[in-house]
Amino acid sequence: MSSTRRTSGTTIAAHAILITYTLIALFPVFVILINSFKSRKAIFREPLALPNAETFSMIGYETVFNQGDFFQYFQNSMIVTVVSLTLILLFGAMAAFALAEYRFKGNTLMGLYLALGIMIPIRIGTVAILEMMVSTGLVNTLTALILVYTAQGLPLAVFILSEFMKGVSDDLKNAGRIDGLSEYKIFFRLVLPLVRPAMATVAVFNMIPIWNDLWFPLILAPAEEVKTLTLGSQVFIGQFVTDWNAVLSALSMAILPVMILYVIFSRQLIRGITSGAVK
Amino acid sequence: MTALKLENVNKSFGSVHVLKDINLTVEDGEFVVFVGPSGCGKSTLLRVIAGLEDATSGTVAIGGDVVNAVPPAKRGIAMVFQSYALYPHLSVKDNMGLGLKQEGKSNAVVDERVSKASAMLDLDNYLTRRPAELSGGQRQRVAIGRAIVRDPKLFLFDEPLSNLDAALRMNTRVEIAALHRTLSASMIYVTHDQIEAMTLADKIVVLRDGRVEQVGSPMELYNNPANQFVAGFLGSPSMNFLSQSVTGLENGTTLGIRPEHLRFDANGQISGQVTHVERLGGDTNLLVKTDADEVLTVRLFGQDPTEVGDDVRLSYENANAFFFDQNGQRALPRAA
Ligand SMILES: Nc1ncnc2c1ncn2[C@@H]1O[C@H](COP(=O)(O)OP(=O)(O)OP(=O)(O)O)[C@@H](O)[C@H]1O
Ligand SMILES: [Mg+2]
Numbered sequence: 001m002s003s004t005r006r007t008s009g010t011t012i013a014a015h016a017i018l019i020t021y022t023l024i025a026l027f028p029v030f031v032i033l034i035n036s037f038k039s040r041k042a043i044f045r046e047p048l049a050l051p052n053a054e055t056f057s058m059i060g061y062e063t064v065f066n067q068g069d070f071f072q073y074f075q076n077s078m079i080v081t082v083v084s085l086t087l088i089l090l091f092g093a094m095a096a097f098a099l100a101e102y103r104f105k106g107n108t109l110m111g112l113y114l115a116l117g118i119m120i121p122i123r124i125g126t127v128a129i130l131e132m133m134v135s136t137g138l139v140n141t142l143t144a145l146i147l148v149y150t151a152q153g154l155p156l157a158v159f160i161l162s163e164f165m166k167g168v169s170d171d172l173k174n175a176g177r178i179d180g181l182s183e184y185k186i187f188f189r190l191v192l193p194l195v196r197p198a199m200a201t202v203a204v205f206n207m208i209p210i211w212n213d214l215w216f217p218l219i220l221a222p223a224e225e226v227k228t229l230t231l232g233s234q235v236f237i238g239q240f241v242t243d244w245n246a247v248l249s250a251l252s253m254a255i256l257p258v259m260i261l262y263v264i265f266s267r268q269l270i271r272g273i274t275s276g277a278v279k
Numbered sequence: 280m281t282a283l284k285l286e287n288v289n290k291s292f293g294s295v296h297v298l299k300d301i302n303l304t305v306e307d308g309e310f311v312v313f314v315g316p317s318g319c320g321k322s323t324l325l326r327v328i329a330g331l332e333d334a335t336s337g338t339v340a341i342g343g344d345v346v347n348a349v350p351p352a353k354r355g356i357a358m359v360f361q362s363y364a365l366y367p368h369l370s371v372k373d374n375m376g377l378g379l380k381q382e383g384k385s386n387a388v389v390d391e392r393v394s395k396a397s398a399m400l401d402l403d404n405y406l407t408r409r410p411a412e413l414s415g416g417q418r419q420r421v422a423i424g425r426a427i428v429r430d431p432k433l434f435l436f437d438e439p440l441s442n443l444d445a446a447l448r449m450n451t452r453v454e455i456a457a458l459h460r461t462l463s464a465s466m467i468y469v470t471h472d473q474i475e476a477m478t479l480a481d482k483i484v485v486l487r488d489g490r491v492e493q494v495g496s497p498m499e500l501y502n503n504p505a506n507q508f509v510a511g512f513l514g515s516p517s518m519n520f521l522s523q524s525v526t527g528l529e530n531g532t533t534l535g536i537r538p539e540h541l542r543f544d545a546n547g548q549i550s551g552q553v554t555h556v557e558r559l560g561g562d563t564n565l566l567v568k569t570d571a572d573e574v575l576t577v578r579l580f581g582q583d584p585t586e587v588g589d590d591v592r593l594s595y596e597n598a599n600a601f602f603f604d605q606n607g608q609r610a611l612p613r614a615a
Contacts, residue, residue, distance in 0.1 A: 171364035174331050179425075180352030180381035193368055 060245030073232035092157025100165035117155030282465035288337035315486035357426035507607035523571035535601035538578035547594030
């Protein structure tokens with residue numbers, strides 16, 4: 001009896017801490033959301049107040065939709081993020097499988113070489129990358145961004161996934177070989193499902209920086225038709241005046257797709273963790 | 280016909296020489312057990328036979344064909360792993376049927392073979408379940424079923440029972456023996472449990488440090504071990520080795536005597552003091568420290584009133600004694 005009461009005590013404490021943390025973490029998002037629906041004056045007068053009949057205004061959203069091709073930006077960001085993530089996961093997992101599974105000369109060296117990328121920021125190479133993109137004619141294309149983001153994400157992906165793949169039982173892979181599965185089938189059908197939580201982790205880690213990046217879109221793809229959302233929103237931030245309504249509205253809308261992607265991955269993550277234990 | 284023939288098989292991992300010149304024949308329908316201490320290369324040898332590792336040199340022939348360059352799936356073998364290695368996302372039925380489907384067999388054939396195997400192994404009620412929903416014993420039966428379904432020329436078992444509890448281990452051991460009789464298939468079975476080795480094998484292969492120490496039927500190895508290692512490895516409790524406690528031994532020679540061949544005798548050759556008593560009901564095991572400071576085990580049948588601290592004298596018959604030279608090889612008994 002006393003032990004159950006004590007556990008419920010710790011449960012309450014744990015929940016209290018988690019709820020407090022959630023509130024703190026969500027507060028800025030909340031402020032952005034409510035202010036995006038207020039008139040400019042109201043934003044500055046009472047930043048924390050909820051929009052009411054008097055202060056409610058859609059002016060920010062109107063500006064966003066009228067100025068620039070917001071949907072185009074949106075689509076560009078989506079394409080870049082989704083394609084980059086797909087490539088990172090596919091190639092990262094394949095390289096990780098090779099490193100974890102096959103004994104060949106220079107295996108360790110190759111692993112170290114690939115992991116080196118984690119420690120060296122890719123932005124150091126910006127000038128060289130730009131020169132390369134210019135000479136291959138990829139400037140102002142989404143392909144340029146996708147290539148750069150894939151390169152940027154691969155080292156960590158290979159590192160994390162190969163550690164996880166080393167943990168997949170050898171017996172299972174060997175059973176597959178004896179049953180006549182090809183190496184590809186072993187990779188896709190046996191190993192990938194078992195490292196799904198790690199894949200979701202890699203996806204989440206890579207998704208946010210790609211979606212939010214301003215640096216490479218500004219340098220490699222500043223043209224109107226390939227602008228990403230983050231770059232597109234910059235038009236509202238001026239040197240002298242900033243259109244806060246528009247900035248807040250654009251930000252509010254930019255949250256949505258990342259959230260949807262996150263929900264997809266995190267569900268995979270949870271399913272991955274429980275599929276071994278429960279089902 | 281021979282089910283398996285290994286000739287001068289060697290295997291190295293980099294600079295580590297794991298298997299050294301293995302020569303071995305398994306006849307059709309034979310049940311062969313590999314035993315040996317941990318790390319001696321039993322699993323590696325099995326994996327070389329299965330084709331999961333390439334032999335560094337030597338030939339592997341299964342059913343008369345050299346299979347060194349044949350992939351595992353085409354060698355006509357099936358393997359049961361210690362960790363079961365069932366596919367976690369497939370049902371029991373699909374686990375058992377996957378190999379056949381990969382071979383391109385029709386659904387009707389797959390269904391028929393799976394239901395035959397599941398009937399044999401009492402798995403009919405579990406066919407739709409996932410491996411995670413089965414007990415350890417049931418999982419092991421599914422793993423065995425997956426092997427049976429493929430109708431292989433040669434079964435390979437790698438310590439299939441070591442994750443099961445004692446009672447289940449005994450049952451499954453009996454089942455595997457029955458299975459061997461029903462299928463009359465050739466089987467190779469790896470274990471470091473010498474009871475499994477003694478009870479299941481037609482032929483035992485004792486390995487040490489990647490070498491074959493001795494090959495023979497269980498009783499041959501028990502009654503006539505080629506060296507001290509084999510003598511000490513088979514039999515439980517294991518054989519006593521004495522070099523000081525008995526008189527008349529040549530220098531460097533060791534006397535081996537099994538615990539069950541020692542008995543109390545007021546005029547016995549060995550005297551000592553009891554340091555520990557294990558009462559098992561059916562048997563009583565005594566640990567005795569001899570006057571020359573060697574410890575030996577005595578196995579008495581039935582229950583015995585001897586207490587710790589008692590002084591005892593023990594004797595054995597010369598016919599039951601083994602002699603080993605300095606290198607652990609069998610030596611002829613010295614005429615006493
Ligand atoms: N992939 C590998 N690379 C290097 N050494 C290996 C490899 N696999 C096995 N070994 C070595 O080969 C030796 C034999 O290993 P093996 O797994 O065959 O032993 P075993 O007899 O099956 O032991 P156990 O009874 O513990 O299963 C060990 O010393 C092990 O360290
Ligand atoms: Mg082993």
